Amino acid sequence: AQSVTQLGSHVSVSEGALVLLRCNYSSSVPPYLFWYVQYPNQGLQLLLKYTSAATLVKGINGFEAEFKKSETSFHLTKPSAHMSDAAEYFCAVSGGGGTSYGKLTFGQGTILTVHP
């Protein structure tokens, strides 16, 4: 069984400040990890993914995340927030091989607010 916990349902930062969205996972098999962003009334956009290669993953729009096995974490960061980053962010895990690939378990989501 797999699970994801996103610490903090709401995060508020000032424009230009560091963005840190926390994600911890639980998985009985080596995980594949994903971060998605969802704007209001829209679908999901993939920001980045970890697939057992480099532990520091760079994604779109300046986001990156680091896979830390010892901490079972996959936190999302961005050095400087932009107003357009305001959205809801979901961390997700899949794994297990075979048909389990692509089958995602999502965290609860974190709403990011960016203040001018």
Added chain:
Amino acid sequence: GAVVSQHPSWVICKSGTSVKIECRSLDFQATTMFWYRQFPKQSLMLMATSNEGSKATYEQGVEKDKFLINHASLTLSTLTVTSAHPEDSSFYICSAKPGTGFFEAFFGQGTRLTVV
């Protein structure tokens, strides 16, 4: 590449009627498709997994007779919400995974269902 199209984007239906949502992989063959549901201000929950040519596998608590899933071809899966009620109002989103060896599924843009 890896484009998934979901139709319609939004639909309003009367209580007691049925509504069909289509999920198409436009530029790849999807051996597996996943259907998720997202209630307002909540995360995404997997409803079912469908493999082309076989019966869908439903997650615990999802009524298979109410949410009919058909995956008749390698590029199309449909979700039919039968005898819809207001509590079925939700955001439904599909994802499609290419054949074996792929660890990632690609999301459609989602369908907003409102039952009145």
